[in-house]
Amino acid sequence: MKHSIYRFLTAAVVILALGLAGCSEEDSPTSSTPKKPTVPQASFSGPNTTSNNEFVQQAKFSSSFFNVYGEMFKSFATLPGTQNGNVWTYSETSNGLTVTVTTTLLSDGSYTWSIVMNGQYVDDDTTVTVNNWKAFEGTSSADGKTGTWRMHDYNSSTPILDMNWATNAAGVESGSMSFYEKGTIISQVDIVNNPNGSGSLTTFEKGTTALYKRMELLWNPDGTGSYKIYNEAGVVTEQGTF
Numbered sequence: 001m002k003h004s005i006y007r008f009l010t011a012a013v014v015i016l017a018l019g020l021a022g023c024s025e026e027d028s029p030t031s032s033t034p035k036k037p038t039v040p041q042a043s044f045s046g047p048n049t050t051s052n053n054e055f056v057q058q059a060k061f062s063s064s065f066f067n068v069y070g071e072m073f074k075s076f077a078t079l080p081g082t083q084n085g086n087v088w089t090y091s092e093t094s095n096g097l098t099v100t101v102t103t104t105l106l107s108d109g110s111y112t113w114s115i116v117m118n119g120q121y122v123d124d125d126t127t128v129t130v131n132n133w134k135a136f137e138g139t140s141s142a143d144g145k146t147g148t149w150r151m152h153d154y155n156s157s158t159p160i161l162d163m164n165w166a167t168n169a170a171g172v173e174s175g176s177m178s179f180y181e182k183g184t185i186i187s188q189v190d191i192v193n194n195p196n197g198s199g200s201l202t203t204f205e206k207g208t209t210a211l212y213k214r215m216e217l218l219w220n221p222d223g224t225g226s227y228k229i230y231n232e233a234g235v236v237t238e239q240g241t242f
Helices: 002-025 054-077
Strands: 082-084 087-094 097-105 111-123 126-140 147-152 159-167 173-181 184-193 199-206 211-219 225-230 236-241
Touching: 054 159, 054 173, 054 184, 054 199, 054 211, 054 225, 184 211
Parallel strands: none
Antiparallel strands: 082 087, 087 097, 097 111, 111 126, 126 147, 147 159, 159 173, 173 184, 184 199, 199 211, 211 225, 225 236
């Protein structure tokens, strides 16, 4: 899972940096883009507390990890780009790497997204040559509050990360991330944020035959809460409050 997280964050930083660099170079819109696509919006948060509890910190990290998805597109959405019918294209090149973001408006008002990379990509001090690598692809609703997201391994369609998020009519925001190793899910993180500030985070890990619940953390509107840690047999091995 750590490898998948690192790969995702590295790619996100590259995309964000390229988008911001392009924005500083081209800060006036062109006539080819009369309307911008709605950027996906994920706004998860962990417990509202200053507690140093390791599980609280894990919840805060995981919640912010969900939000990286939207930040990647916000940077590119500020660029002029080009529009051809219902398709928008944004592209930037830096240090031998070209990142192209393509957004397509569908008939129901939702969008499809893809990010393709070409050139030299640096991951954990290792330089990899990528050729039409569709690093990311996904969908989002017309308002950006619901969607799916997938990251692929280098130069392939093998997934290393899946993500989905949604906000229901009551304002409850829920999301899930699945991490893969060689195409097999090895862990999962589920999160729920309620309008009153309460929420939950549940993690799952690959066991002998299937995923099992590893951690469950619940928090109240005031930031207090509780956690439980489980083994593969479903037995609570640690629990506490914060």
